[in-house]
Amino acid sequence: GVTRFRGAGGDPEIGRAAVEESIDEVRAALEGSDIVFVAAGLGGGTGTGGAPLIAELAKELGAIVIGVVTIPFKFEGNVKKRIALKGLEDMRDKCHTVVAIDNNKLLELYPQYSLRAAFSLADEVISNMVMSITESIAKPSLINIDYADFKTVMLRGKLAALGIGKSSTPNRAEEATFSALQSPLLDVTYEGLTGAIIHVSGGDDMKISEAARPAEIVSELMGDEALVIWGARIDNSLGSNLQVSLILTGVESTELLKSKEEPKPLEEKEIEEIMEELGIRPL
Structure with a gap:
C-alpha cells in the first residue's frame, strides 16, 4: 500500500493517497448513512489529508457531514499548526459543519493533566460529544x-465551537451553562451565530426545569435568526453534577482568520526545512 503500514509521515498528500487507495471500502462504509461524523487530528498526514476526502465522499452520498477536528498543541511546533490550519480550511469546504477543538484550550481548562492524559483528553471530549448527540x-x-x-x-453551521460546563451548586443549570459559554474549546468570535445544539446531562435528580434552563439562556443571548435545539439524558455517573455541552455554529475563528491572510510563497530553503522537520525525503 501507499503507507506500507508506517503511517503518512506527516505528509497530507500521502494521507489522501492512502484513502484513495481504499476508496471502495470507504464508500461501502458510508453508504446509507444519514449523519456522518468525520473525526481527525489535524497537523499530521493521515487526518489532514484523508479526512477531507472522506467528508467529500460522504456529502456526495447524501449524508449530513460534520467534521470534528483537533488543532495541535503549541509544543508540537509551527509546522504542524500551519498544516492544521490549511486542513481546517479544507474541512470547511467539504463538510456542512466543522466542530474545531483547540488542544491548547483543553490544557487551559485542565492544566493538572499529564502529557499522556492531555493527548487522550481530546479523544474523550470528541467521543462523548458524538455519543451524546447520536x-x-x-x-x-x-x-x-x-x-x-x-x-x-x-x-x-459552517465553523462551530464546542463548550463544556459542569456544576453541582444549587444554581447548577445556570452555572454550567455560563461555564460552557465562557470556555469554548476554540478561540472564536460570536458575531453572526447561526445556531446552537445544547445537550444537558445529569443524574436522576435532574429536573425538567434544569434541563430546559440552558436553552433559555442561550436563546436569550443569540439573535432572532439563530436556531437553538436541545436534548437531555440521565447519566448517573455525574453524581450531583449537571453537565452542559454546547455546539455553537456560525462562529469565526481568530486563528483561521489569520490564516486567511494572503500567504507569502515559500522559499526553496523553507520548503526543505519543513520537509526535513516532517521527515519527508525529497523525490
Whole structure:
C-alpha cells in the first residue's frame, strides 16, 4: 500500500493517497448513512489529508457531514499548526459543519493533566460529544433532539465551537451553562451565530426545569435568526453534577482568520526545512 503500514509521515498528500487507495471500502462504509461524523487530528498526514476526502465522499452520498477536528498543541511546533490550519480550511469546504477543538484550550481548562492524559483528553471530549448527540437523536432520552432541527442547524453551521460546563451548586443549570459559554474549546468570535445544539446531562435528580434552563439562556443571548435545539439524558455517573455541552455554529475563528491572510510563497530553503522537520525525503 501507499503507507506500507508506517503511517503518512506527516505528509497530507500521502494521507489522501492512502484513502484513495481504499476508496471502495470507504464508500461501502458510508453508504446509507444519514449523519456522518468525520473525526481527525489535524497537523499530521493521515487526518489532514484523508479526512477531507472522506467528508467529500460522504456529502456526495447524501449524508449530513460534520467534521470534528483537533488543532495541535503549541509544543508540537509551527509546522504542524500551519498544516492544521490549511486542513481546517479544507474541512470547511467539504463538510456542512466543522466542530474545531483547540488542544491548547483543553490544557487551559485542565492544566493538572499529564502529557499522556492531555493527548487522550481530546479523544474523550470528541467521543462523548458524538455519543451524546447520536444517542439523543436515535435513542429514547429524557428529551430527544429532533432530527429535522438538527439537520437544519448543521446544514448551515459552517465553523462551530464546542463548550463544556459542569456544576453541582444549587444554581447548577445556570452555572454550567455560563461555564460552557465562557470556555469554548476554540478561540472564536460570536458575531453572526447561526445556531446552537445544547445537550444537558445529569443524574436522576435532574429536573425538567434544569434541563430546559440552558436553552433559555442561550436563546436569550443569540439573535432572532439563530436556531437553538436541545436534548437531555440521565447519566448517573455525574453524581450531583449537571453537565452542559454546547455546539455553537456560525462562529469565526481568530486563528483561521489569520490564516486567511494572503500567504507569502515559500522559499526553496523553507520548503526543505519543513520537509526535513516532517521527515519527508525529497523525490
